[in-house]
Amino acid sequence: GAVVSQHPSWVICKSGTSVKIECRSLDFQATTMFWYRQFPKQSLMLMATSNEGSKATYEQGVEKDKFLINHASLTLSTLTVTSAHPEDSSFYICSAPGDLKTATNEKLFFGSGTQLSVL
Amino acid sequence: QKEVEQDPGPLSVPEGAIVSLNCTYSNSAFQYFMWYRQYSRKGPELLMYTYSSGNKEDGRFTAQVDKSSKYISLFIRDSQPSDSATYLCAERFSGGYNKLIFGAGTRLAVHP
Numbered sequence: 084g085a086v087v088s089q090h091p092s093w094v095i096c097k098s099g100t101s102v103k104i105e106c107r108s109l110d111f112q113a114t115t116m117f118w119y120r121q122f123p124k125q126s127l128m129l130m131a132t133s134n135e136g137s138k139a140t141y142e143q144g145v146e147k148d149k150f151l152i153n154h155a156s157l158t159l160s161t162l163t164v165t166s167a168h169p170e171d172s173s174f175y176i177c178s179a180p181g182d183l184k185t186a187t188n189e190k191l192f193f194g195s196g197t198q199l200s201v202l
Numbered sequence: 203q204k205e206v207e208q209d210p211g212p213l214s215v216p217e218g219a220i221v222s223l224n225c226t227y228s229n230s231a232f233q234y235f236m237w238y239r240q241y242s243r244k245g246p247e248l249l250m251y252t253y254s255s256g257n258k259e260d261g262r263f264t265a266q267v268d269k270s271s272k273y274i275s276l277f278i279r280d281s282q283p284s285d286s287a288t289y290l291c292a293e294r295f296s297g298g299y300n301k302l303i304f305g306a307g308t309r310l311a312v313h314p
Binding site for chain 2: 087127178191194
């Protein structure tokens with residue numbers, strides 16, 4: 084299957100600082116990537132859809148100025164949590180559809196996630 | 203009413219048991235159905251992917267979809283301690299390119 088790499092796997096930061104999370108498709112190109120957020124013992128909630136070369140599409144209730152998404156290449160999307168606060172502490176996971184060439188594009192593959200803790 | 207309902211558990215079974223995990227959904231427009239396994243503090247891993255009613259088998263795992271009842275199931279045979287994880291069902295529309303709607307996830311513990 085397609086491999087999606089995400090890092091860092093965990094990060095601790097002070098309130099008010101910004102944190103960048105990277106998501107890479109290692110062996111395929113992804114024009115679209117998805118960013119999810121997951122609170123403890125809860126399901127994944129889609130935050131935004133990242134589109135290569137264009138603006139991201141944010142879900143209702145997600146602040147686009149707080150969660151900056153950049154999809155600068157066909158293999159890399161980044162999520163920057165700006166001016167982080169303790170309530171932003173959560174598990175963030177990126178995902179990408181598989182490769183068109185291998186017919187896995189209808190399936191969604193996930194990164195290993197980033198645990199963000201804001202002090 | 204949530205679009206996808208899934209009992210969060212936890213579900214505890216002895217090693218070797220048959221496990222049944224279930225989800226119900228409300229939107230008949232869902233066309234694709236998936237089961238993901240998620241270990242603690244890891245990203246979900248795709249286990250099963252179906253788009254039609256009926257059964258699909260892969261090793262010890264069987265996914266079952268009943269569109270008439272809007273009910274999907276995942277069966278795990280000969281469960282192992284390594285199967286202990288959270289299992290998430292997910293659905294999406296035919297045109298909703300990979301925008302998945304997830305269930306809450308069921309926590310499964312298989313004890314030796």
